[in-house]
Amino acid sequence: MSGINYLFPEYEVKRDYDRCIACRVCERQCANEVHHFDDKRGKMVSDDTKCVCCQRCVSLCPTRALKIVKTDNTFKTNANWRENMITNIYRQADTGGVLLASMGTPKEYPVYFDKMLINASQVTNPSIDPLREPMETRVFLGSKETKIIRDSDGRIVPHLNQHIELSTPIMFSAMSYGSISYNAHRALAMAAEELGTFYNTGEGGLHEDFYKYGKNTIVQVASGRFGVKPEYLEAGAALEIKMGQGAKPGIGGHLPGAKIVGDVSRTRMIPEGSDAISPAPHHDIYSIEDLRQLIFALKEATDYKKPVIVKVAAVHNIAAIASGIARSGADIISIDGFRGGTGAAPAAIRDNVGIPMELALASVDKRLRDEGIRNNVSLVVGGSIRSSADIVKAIALGADAVYIATSALIALGCHLCRTCHLGRCNWGIATQRPDLVKRLNPNIGKERLVNLINAWTNEIKEIMGGMGINSIEALKGNRAMLRGIGLNEKELEILGIKHAGE
Amino acid sequence: MVIDASGLSYKELNERIKESSDTEFDIENLKGQRYIATGSKGKKIVIHGTPGNDVGAFLDGSEVEILSSAQDATGDTMNDGKIVIHGSAGDAAGYAMRGGKIYIRGRAGYRAGIHMKAYKEKRPLLIIGESAGSFLGEYQAGGTIIVLGLSSDGKPPVGFFCGTGMHGGKIYLRCNELPPDLPEQVIAEDMSEEDEKELREHLKDYAATFNLDIEKILKEHFFVLKPNSQNPYKRLYTHI
Structure with a gap:
């Protein structure tokens, strides 16, 4: 043979x-x-x-x-x-x-972002020049109070739920230490701090050196609970319960024992060489009520000071699922579309399971608004945000902010060879080999990430200015600013937008 | 300090415990309030009545004694400390516990000790006096689970799928025959001398806590379940 x-x-x-x-x-x-x-x-x-x-x-x-x-x-x-x-x-x-693959699916599925066009002002509603006029890109993520409370003198009593403040609607999404290198994590942490946004530990715990970036860190809790201890929960600015990941909905994480070495073992708090298995189901969560139980256990453990994010993969019934999550006590829902990246996933899952983030986002935002619970939660979407235009379109479809990971890795030098699972990343990102890790200079990496986010933020301001909009809040869910191009009636209906020319 | 839990929410209860400078508490009339002693450290809490789910979640060193039974997810992701349950525990007791001890005098529900882990000096211990439900020690990655089957007459004191996905740690079962459906990730052996020495150490405090005769317990036969190989899942994959 x-x-x-x-x-x-x-x-x-x-x-x-x-x-x-x-x-x-x-x-x-x-x-x-x-x-x-x-x-x-x-x-x-x-x-x-x-x-x-x-x-x-x-x-x-x-x-x-x-x-x-x-x-x-x-x-x-x-x-x-x-x-x-x-x-x-x-x-x-x-x-x-089982065929194992890495990063987002390379298959040719429709990218709805590429089939939407953005509006601009002409003659009637004047556009705004972001170089001269203030343009607000700050966003607050968390549940919004819908009632105004006044004291006996009629003055408004300020009341804010637990929230996080972002200088720009872009965060770095979950990538665990173990799936990516120490230097890659460090670059993300430093960039998040400088930018006034957040990075996310993923399910691999928080390296002791990075506790100092805690106020710009989202700490994740997944089914395997790696590295989860009271100090870890205390360290983060927000807590994220990982229910699913866009690249592999219904599939958990499995970091092979060979990669559990040195600091990775210490950070995950498991012995060197032992497999790190984080199965898809949380075996204590079988319902929205059970999810609520974990959310409030986390809130109790952190004195109700931190918002809780629930991250789910975009799947067929995502609108109904999100409606449940919005009633579960979660402050933020993160929806990960099926084009999202991964350090390793079965190719059959990555290439065939889930739905695009654009459709998931549009249907979730609509559902929550129809049910009058949109303000219970903020919506963060991820799963292959490739440019500032994608971000503007996502926000116009209803997102409060976006999560980026693949784009951030590309800024650090990733060339999308899609072999992260081999652990031999020549760019020092998806590897734990010391000789390879040191190729990525965290200071230069941080600069490049800061440059990218600043560039995108400037582009977002330009695009918003062109539409005559001066804040993210006014763009959010503003679907009148979008038109479809080459989309059928059903697609337009789900996206809640008109066709170009209409 | 004695706290009457009647009419108090779990939030109020936990706040009283956290804010008090006392270190010893007796909670009376507890009727299913959840999250008691979540993340707690440095306290000693005795619960009269029934705690709700997630008692001692993320526990970080406190001692919690429950004079009756506990419900689900006792000691979820517990890091350190001790939980003593004089009755039985519901499902998922000791989920992902990484340190400390849980002693249950009675039975445990499904998925006790699931995802239990050990790291360096953190060696969690879960001892169940009677029997455990299905999926005991599922995905166990470290630590020790002991099921004594005190009223099981030598029959396996566990339900189905004991140790499914186990890849670390140890399970002691006090019985004369093995569960018939042990998964292939698990090897079962008769207890060795080394194992017995360790078991005796583990049981001392437990037996004293519940007034049990340790010699009588150790007289019966024990099996020890361990993972079959260090990386049972390694051979599962190929690459594109």
Whole structure:
């Protein structure tokens, strides 16, 4: 049966030998061991079978001698049996294994953000120049008081529920220490502090060095409760109960024992080498009432000082689920769309389960408004927010703020090679190998994250100004500012928007 | 300090305990209020009446003694301290507990000790005097669970799927035959001398607490359940 398991490399390393000076940078930089110097032939050679196309060697080659190209080796063309479907069968027939993949689905599903256009003012309602005029991007997340209370003199008695304040409606979403590196976490923590926003520990606990960023930290509680202890809950500005993740709804986290080393073991508070299993179900939560029980246990444990976020994956009945959560005592609902990233998930789940965030968000916002409970909670959405325009569209569909993770990792150097699960990230992000982790300088990483969020915030202001809107609050749920392009009646109905030209 | 819980909400009750400079409390007339002693440290609390769900959640060092039975999720994610239950406990007792001790004189419901973990000096201990429901020690990653089956006449004192997904820690079962449906992640052996020494240590305080004869308990046969291999799930995957 030999030969079946030989899979022709998907990507080929092209080396321009006129330029290559055999300096061996590529060899040193590649944790996948693609390149080596062939003594006999006196030149650098590459093993394409090991290449994951992360572009590290290409980026660091001092003479620009390298490029990676998609191979032109082809299976017989077949619109139904595409090459990757055939090769996946070879892999599984060989190993009997579940196909594991990383980051968001690469499959061609409709991206509704790309089928919506934003409005701008012309003649009648003047636009605003954000360079000259104040533009409010601050948002407060938490349940909103709907009643005004006055004292005997008629003065308003200020009353705020537990909330968090963001300088801009963008937060870094949950990525655990373990799935990403110490330096990546540090960069996110420092950037959140400088920006006046929040990053999220994920379900892997909070490294002792990062407690000082607590006021910009959202601490997560998942079914496995890794690293969850009173100080951890106390450290965060908000608490997030992870019920689900967009990339793998209904599937839990599993960090293999091989990755539970050193600080990761200490932070998760489990011995080195033991598996970290965080199954999808919380075995104490089978209903909204049970969810309420955990929410209030967390509130009791933290003296009702911190808002509680419930994070769920966008699935078919998300509107009904969100309606339940909005009545459960949660302060914020986070909805993670199916294009969201992951450090590892079964490909069959990632590529086929869940629904897009845009549709989930639109239906949840509508449902909560119809039921008169929209102000019970804030809505945060994530699951592949790629640009400031995506954020403006999400807010116009009803979000209070967005969660970004993949974009943040890209700012740190991620080239979306989608092999995080191998633990050999050449960019020092999704790895625990010290020699690779140190490639990511947390200070430079922080600067890049701050730059990205500032750039996006400026773009959001420009776009809002163009519409004649001067605050996120006035944009929120303002679907009149959106028009569909190339969408059918049903899609427009769910999104609650008109078609372009209407 | 004696607190009459009649008409008090769990919030008021917990506030009184937290705000008081006293370290010893007797809560009387408790009728199902939840979250008693959540996250509490440095106190000794005796509960007369019935606590609701989540008693001692995130407990961080306090001692809680319940003279009757407890309901669900006792000691959820407990970090340190001790919970003594003279009656029985509901479901999910000791969920993800990482430290401290839970002693139950009677029975425990489903999923006792699920996700129990250990780390360095944090070695949680859950002892159940009578029997436990199904899914005892599910996903157990560390720590020790002991089920004594004091009235089980040598029959397995657990329900179905004991130790499903277990990948660390230890379960002692006092019985003459094994549960018939032990999952493949679990290996069961007769108790070794080493195990017995450890068991004796664990039982001393428990037996003293409930006035039990430790020698009589140890006279019967014990099985010890441990995970089958360190990484049972490693071989599950291939990559694209």
